[in-house]
Amino acid sequence: MNSSLLLTLRRLRAPIIFLIAVFALGIVGLVLIPGVDENGEPWRMTVFQAFYFMTYTASTIGFGEIPHPFSDRQRLWVAFIIYLSVIGWAYLVASLLALGRDKAVRKAYVESRFRRQIEALVEPFYIICGFGETGRLVASALDLRGRRFVAVEIDESRALAIDLMDFHQVPLAIAADARLPENLVAAGLRKDNCRGVLALTSDDRVNLAVAMTVRLLEPNVPILARAMHRDTAANMASFDTHHVINPFARFGEQLALAAAAPANYRLVTWLTGLPGRELQEEAAPPRGAWVVCGYGRFGREVVRAFHAQGLEVTVIDPNPPQDADLSTVKGTGTNAEPLVAAGIREAVGIVAGTDDDVNNLSIVVTAREINPRLFTIVRQNLTANQLLFDAFDADMKMVSSELIASECLAVLRAPQLGRFLEAARRQDPSWAAGVVDRLVDRLGTKVPAIWGITLNISDAPAFHRHLMSYGDATVADLCRDPSDRDRTLACVALLLDRNGKVELMPDDDFELHAGDQVLFAGRVGMRDRQRHLLQSPKVRDYVLRLDRRLAGARS
Numbered sequence: 001m002n003s004s005l006l007l008t009l010r011r012l013r014a015p016i017i018f019l020i021a022v023f024a025l026g027i028v029g030l031v032l033i034p035g036v037d038e039n040g041e042p043w044r045m046t047v048f049q050a051f052y053f054m055t056y057t058a059s060t061i062g063f064g065e066i067p068h069p070f071s072d073r074q075r076l077w078v079a080f081i082i083y084l085s086v087i088g089w090a091y092l093v094a095s096l097l098a099l100g101r102d103k104a105v106r107k108a109y110v111e112s113r114f115r116r117q118i119e120a121l122v123e124p125f126y127i128i129c130g131f132g133e134t135g136r137l138v139a140s141a142l143d144l145r146g147r148r149f150v151a152v153e154i155d156e157s158r159a160l161a162i163d164l165m166d167f168h169q170v171p172l173a174i175a176a177d178a179r180l181p182e183n184l185v186a187a188g189l190r191k192d193n194c195r196g197v198l199a200l201t202s203d204d205r206v207n208l209a210v211a212m213t214v215r216l217l218e219p220n221v222p223i224l225a226r227a228m229h230r231d232t233a234a235n236m237a238s239f240d241t242h243h244v245i246n247p248f249a250r251f252g253e254q255l256a257l258a259a260a261a262p263a264n265y266r267l268v269t270w271l272t273g274l275p276g277r278e279l280q281e282e283a284a285p286p287r288g289a290w291v292v293c294g295y296g297r298f299g300r301e302v303v304r305a306f307h308a309q310g311l312e313v314t315v316i317d318p319n320p321p322q323d324a325d326l327s328t329v330k331g332t333g334t335n336a337e338p339l340v341a342a343g344i345r346e347a348v349g350i351v352a353g354t355d356d357d358v359n360n361l362s363i364v365v366t367a368r369e370i371n372p373r374l375f376t377i378v379r380q381n382l383t384a385n386q387l388l389f390d391a392f393d394a395d396m397k398m399v400s401s402e403l404i405a406s407e408c409l410a411v412l413r414a415p416q417l418g419r420f421l422e423a424a425r426r427q428d429p430s431w432a433a434g435v436v437d438r439l440v441d442r443l444g445t446k447v448p449a450i451w452g453i454t455l456n457i458s459d460a461p462a463f464h465r466h467l468m469s470y471g472d473a474t475v476a477d478l479c480r481d482p483s484d485r486d487r488t489l490a491c492v493a494l495l496l497d498r499n500g501k502v503e504l505m506p507d508d509d510f511e512l513h514a515g516d517q518v519l520f521a522g523r524v525g526m527r528d529r530q531r532h533l534l535q536s537p538k539v540r541d542y543v544l545r546l547d548r549r550l551a552g553a554r555s
Helices: 005-012 014-032 047-057 070-101 101-118 133-144 156-164 180-186 204-217 232-239 247-260 262-271 297-308 336-341 358-371 382-394 399-414 415-426 429-443 461-469 528-536 538-543 544-554
Strands: 124-131 148-153 172-175 193-197 223-226 244-246 290-295 312-315 327-330 350-351 375-380 398-399 450-452 484-489 490-497 502-505 516-523
Touching: 005 014, 005 070, 005 101, 047 070, 070 101, 070 312, 101 172, 124 133, 124 204, 133 148, 133 399, 148 156, 148 232, 156 172, 156 399, 180 204, 193 382, 193 484, 204 223, 204 232, 223 399, 232 244, 232 399, 247 297, 247 398, 247 399, 262 429, 262 484, 290 297, 290 358, 297 312, 312 516, 327 336, 336 358, 350 450, 358 375, 358 382, 398 461, 399 415, 399 450, 415 450, 415 490, 415 502, 415 516, 429 450, 429 490, 429 516, 450 528, 461 528, 461 538, 516 528, 528 538
Parallel strands: 124 148, 124 193, 148 172, 193 223, 223 244, 290 312, 290 350, 312 327, 350 375, 375 398
Antiparallel strands: 450 516, 490 502, 490 516
């Protein structure tokens, strides 16, 4: 039996039994108490007649005295039963009202409805564990791309608020602890259309438990996990978690890339940016002496990145580390004294990386008053403070929720994107600048949509048959507009993978083979238009001018 129905019946057991007892008592009394008919002869109700009378009388409907007018003793008994039934109905109504306030019952109803919705879900979907700032960003981006998601959030108020958010598709959410395997299974982990699990809670232990659960129960389901500590990230990697994201370590890598190859950094951050964002101007952290305020997890990664680039660093922290190789000053950096002691007047840049947004803004404002030429890098902990950080306009900003969301979406968009980004980081800066110019010329400055296609029978049946029959198509043919073959779609091929051999930024005349995997960047909507070419034989024949080729062959 359904758990919510069973719990409801259990809560209503007493009033229901009381009503049943009232009905039974009334029936017994009506059967036993004799009446008198029109001829003065005694008569007694049958059990069915008594049941029928109680049905319309005790339920307050009323009908009349049947089959003969009642005697005074019968009427007295009926009056007693009526008052008793009113008490019973009042008891039941009060119990129903109390049931609506019962948290256990409400939770059971919500969970029952959630399970039915999951069972009815036939579209591909992702499970998002944790619906804080990062979870909301990922969910919004998935929703914009038409992808369904299921949210598992331990905070009941957050889970209830998901229904009030402005999503294009009805969100599915449950207030539950993602550490418990049964909750992930209830969220659809074992369904064939589950495309991945994202462990994005603020607790590394929960994310580790989610990653382990998915790895043991459904090892083929991709798992993307957030890890704020290097030890947790290493633990996740030890049991083959598909993708582990440490935002502080990743920002340190990006900072080192920005210092060494600004053009490559600009390309990578643009392609992994959140939908709707604009391409940023190139801003390379200058070489020279730096001041880093805050030596927590974030500060350590920044210092490690600077040292890797051979830069001089002075750390300001209330509890500075006892490290002979590190120049330190005790303090917070929110006032001038520790900044001056750290050499802010001669420094080329400052990093405000504490856990407090107000302190970070106070640090960079004070530092710029002392040295207006400083290159500023500021850590933003809460997206709710976006207006304050926009007003300051730092040279670089680190928002961990956005960084994690960007990387999650980059992985989910297309598996080949990670390979392209890794290769792009190693390329010459002039190559990266050329790629940016080509993409901007074709796509504009907004973050492009990213997708991958495989030229096989399942992903591109029409185009695959053409390649198997004729084998004379190029990358440019994949970018032709299905509605006008002389016009080019707003998309660019970033990478072509042929049996493990990768070609970056293939030329338009690069010949295609069956089985090739191609990664594209393009404007929103271009993927759907390209899909017509890949799947429809008529559109393929029109775009590739097969009608003219066949006519020429016959002549």
